[in-house]
Amino acid sequence: MQKPKNIIQKVWQQHVVHQEAGKPDLLFIDLHLVHEVTSPQAFEGLRMNGRKVRRPDLTYATMDHNVSTRDRNVIKDPISKKQIDTLKENCQEFGVELSDRQHPDNGIVHVIGPELGLTQPGKTIVCGDSHTSTHGAFGALAFGIGTSEVEHVLATQTLWQAPPKTMNVKVNGNLGTGVTAKDLILAIIGKFGVQFGTGYVMEYTGEAIRSLSMEERMTVCNMSIEAGARAGLISPDETTFEYLKGRRHVPKGEAFLEAVAKWRALATDEGAQYDAVVEIEASEVEPQVTWGTNPGMCIPITASVPNPDHEEKANKKDEISRALHYMGLEAGQPISSVEIDHVFIGSCTNSRLSDLRKAADVIRGHKVNPKVKAIVVPGSFSVKMAAEKEGIDQIFKEAGFEWREAGCSMCLAMNDDIVPPGGRCASTSNRNFEGRQGNGSRTHLVSPEMAAAAAVAGRFVDVRQFTAQGVL
Amino acid sequence: MEPLRIHTGVVCPLNRNNVDTDQIIPKQFLKRIERSGFGQFLFYHWRFDDDGNLREDFSMNHPKYQGASILVAGENFGCGSSREHAPWAIQDFGFKVVIAQSYADIFKNNCVKNGILTIQASEEQVQSIMRKAEDEEYSLTVNLEDQVVTDNQGLEFTFDIAPYPKEMLLNGWDEIGVTLNYEDKISAYELAHK
Numbered sequence: 001m002q003k004p005k006n007i008i009q010k011v012w013q014q015h016v017v018h019q020e021a022g023k024p025d026l027l028f029i030d031l032h033l034v035h036e037v038t039s040p041q042a043f044e045g046l047r048m049n050g051r052k053v054r055r056p057d058l059t060y061a062t063m064d065h066n067v068s069t070r071d072r073n074v075i076k077d078p079i080s081k082k083q084i085d086t087l088k089e090n091c092q093e094f095g096v097e098l099s100d101r102q103h104p105d106n107g108i109v110h111v112i113g114p115e116l117g118l119t120q121p122g123k124t125i126v127c128g129d130s131h132t133s134t135h136g137a138f139g140a141l142a143f144g145i146g147t148s149e150v151e152h153v154l155a156t157q158t159l160w161q162a163p164p165k166t167m168n169v170k171v172n173g174n175l176g177t178g179v180t181a182k183d184l185i186l187a188i189i190g191k192f193g194v195q196f197g198t199g200y201v202m203e204y205t206g207e208a209i210r211s212l213s214m215e216e217r218m219t220v221c222n223m224s225i226e227a228g229a230r231a232g233l234i235s236p237d238e239t240t241f242e243y244l245k246g247r248r249h250v251p252k253g254e255a256f257l258e259a260v261a262k263w264r265a266l267a268t269d270e271g272a273q274y275d276a277v278v279e280i281e282a283s284e285v286e287p288q289v290t291w292g293t294n295p296g297m298c299i300p301i302t303a304s305v306p307n308p309d310h311e312e313k314a315n316k317k318d319e320i321s322r323a324l325h326y327m328g329l330e331a332g333q334p335i336s337s338v339e340i341d342h343v344f345i346g347s348c349t350n351s352r353l354s355d356l357r358k359a360a361d362v363i364r365g366h367k368v369n370p371k372v373k374a375i376v377v378p379g380s381f382s383v384k385m386a387a388e389k390e391g392i393d394q395i396f397k398e399a400g401f402e403w404r405e406a407g408c409s410m411c412l413a414m415n416d417d418i419v420p421p422g423g424r425c426a427s428t429s430n431r432n433f434e435g436r437q438g439n440g441s442r443t444h445l446v447s448p449e450m451a452a453a454a455a456v457a458g459r460f461v462d463v464r465q466f467t468a469q470g471v472l
Numbered sequence: 473m474e475p476l477r478i479h480t481g482v483v484c485p486l487n488r489n490n491v492d493t494d495q496i497i498p499k500q501f502l503k504r505i506e507r508s509g510f511g512q513f514l515f516y517h518w519r520f521d522d523d524g525n526l527r528e529d530f531s532m533n534h535p536k537y538q539g540a541s542i543l544v545a546g547e548n549f550g551c552g553s554s555r556e557h558a559p560w561a562i563q564d565f566g567f568k569v570v571i572a573q574s575y576a577d578i579f580k581n582n583c584v585k586n587g588i589l590t591i592q593a594s595e596e597q598v599q600s601i602m603r604k605a606e607d608e609e610y611s612l613t614v615n616l617e618d619q620v621v622t623d624n625q626g627l628e629f630t631f632d633i634a635p636y637p638k639e640m641l642l643n644g645w646d647e648i649g650v651t652l653n654y655e656d657k658i659s660a661y662e663l664a665h666k
Contacts, residue, residue, distance in 0.1 A: 017654070017658055022635040037503075037555075044505070044507070066503065083504075129554055146556035146578060146581060148556060148647070149582075152647060156648060156651045160636065195547065195548040198548070198575075198576060199577060228551065294492070319490070412494075414499050431494070431552060435517050
């Protein structure tokens with residue numbers, strides 16, 4: 001009998017082009033997603049060396065980081081415009097399919113891949129973007145790469161990769177009411193730290209993971225990189241197949257059934273081993289809010305921000321003090337007392353239809369606090385259309401939110417959606433690094449539901465009480 | 473890519489953990505379509521205040537660390553975004569070697585592709601180097617061939633590096649050129665997986 005394997009080992013083995021002692025494995029890449037920020041130097045490298053894109057049919061490009069969410073046709077910053085135009089020219093020259101700003105398939109690269117059915121179980125997927133881990137939700141081995149590697153994949157459709165160590169992130173039990181996939185991944189990073197996944201590919205397993213929808217699974221896998229893991233994935237199951245059925249690039253009819261049989265066989269075998277295992281009880285997870293300057297600095301909404309004096313190690317003390325200073329918070333302050341002036345609902349972590357629906361459910365019948373500027377940025381053109389069909393845009397607009405066009409937007413503020421210096425934002429994105437949403441901006445990462453409740457209250461509130469009582 | 477065998481240089485300490493690539497090169501500088509010229513933006517908001525003046529309390533701005541070519545930091549250096557603009561900025565600023573307690577995976581990979589050596593050292597070694605770097609006469613030598621770090625004050629320790637990145641760095645190879653030697657294997661794989 002064959003030794004039981006986990007899904008990471010199976011997908012890896014299926015993609016090894018060449019193996020030799022003293023070298024990493026040469027791995028075949030099934031899907032290469034490209035965007036405007038990390039690709040221009042790669043295309044330039046090809047041009048300088050007279051090389052072609054080896055497999056344009058396995059390469060797909062979109063523009064998302066620089067696009068304006070006010071008007072899809074206008075980009076005021078000439079340098080941003082140049083980057084966008086360069087991608088278009090490169091795609092034309094090298095024969096790569098592109099959904100440009102006006103294209104109905106356009107959106108954040110990690111939202112449209114799954115939407116179009118390009119993302120499938122068992123594929124190796126790369127993109128010059130660290131949140132490529134998102135696609136792991138489908139049981140794909142998906143990871144972010146740098147621009148030199150982008151060029152390498154364009155030229156060869158392969159990458160030299162050392163086999164990763166594997167980790168089982170086991171989530172026991174079920175999440176409580178009002179506790180989301182976002183809270184779960186934040187709690188995991190908060191518990192185990194921002195580098196426990198370094199050197200590993202993680203597989204999320206357990207009852208709580210099985211109960212998540214595909215969009216919730218994407219939220220979890222998306223933030224694997226914030227735990228240091230280049231990739232995080234989930235074995236495919238009926239939820240996965242149901243999501244994929246009928247999507248444009250997914251096989252149809254008989255071919256779909258064959259594909260499902262193959263995908264099913266990828267799931268981790270009973271008794272498979274990992275290099276490491278961590279466990280967390282889902283029922284103990286509460287809605288989370290980050291207080292500091294990395295995603296591991298997070299606490300439950302019921303808790304208070306830490307006090308550096310309670311730390312023994314000098315560098316930990318410094319780290320907390322520096323973060324508190326940057327964030328303009330007092331040691332020991334209850335997080336629920338922190339007032340905000342911006343709310344951002346969007347990003348490749350939380351901008352899908354179900355995210356918007358859940359935030360809209362919280363906001364329905366309420367008004368955004370007058371001191372808060374709140375925006376909703378759907379993850380793709382098609383999410384936006386679907387939300388508008390359901391009238392979700394109206395709920396947000398009536399409450400006082402701005403309803404925008406799709407893009408990366410205020411997650412990293414490369415376009416004109418910027419939190420001003422000293423501004424404080426409840427954000428559904430993935431990174432609360434210094435200056436991430438604008439120079440001097442202060443970011444608190446939360447779920448869409450928590451962001452919606454904060455928009456109304458003007459401070460962080462426990463969404464479980466907010467929805468239960470309908471009052472603040 | 474320039475080969476790297478033995479390098480001696482001035483050390484600049486950056487005594488922080490979890491330095492993310494958003495700090496190394498803030499997003500407003502990612503819009504360029506060139507590979508060069510990023511050094512001026514390295515650690516932009518840590519080096520400069522809002523009016524563009526140098527912040528005196530930031531180590532890299534201190535006169536004794538000018539011309540440094542070895543950067544020393546704490547844990548999880550280069551975490552966050554995959555932007556290769558981070559190593560481009562580090563290199564363009566003049567650094568050839570980074571020594572830290574640990575690195576984020578993507579950042580470490582990106583460094584190799586640009587000929588930057590990343591050395592993993594213990595907290596004790598890192599702290600000792602940072603302390604000694606305050607001495608203006610201090611210099612550090614990194615020998616990649618023998619995988620040894622030494623300084624002019626008697627420090628000596630070995631470091632690990634996998635054979636493949638070591639070979640790439642020692643020879644300054646263009647990786648795509650190397651991979652294209654395996655074209656027949658790639659074609660065979662493609663044929664078998666049609």
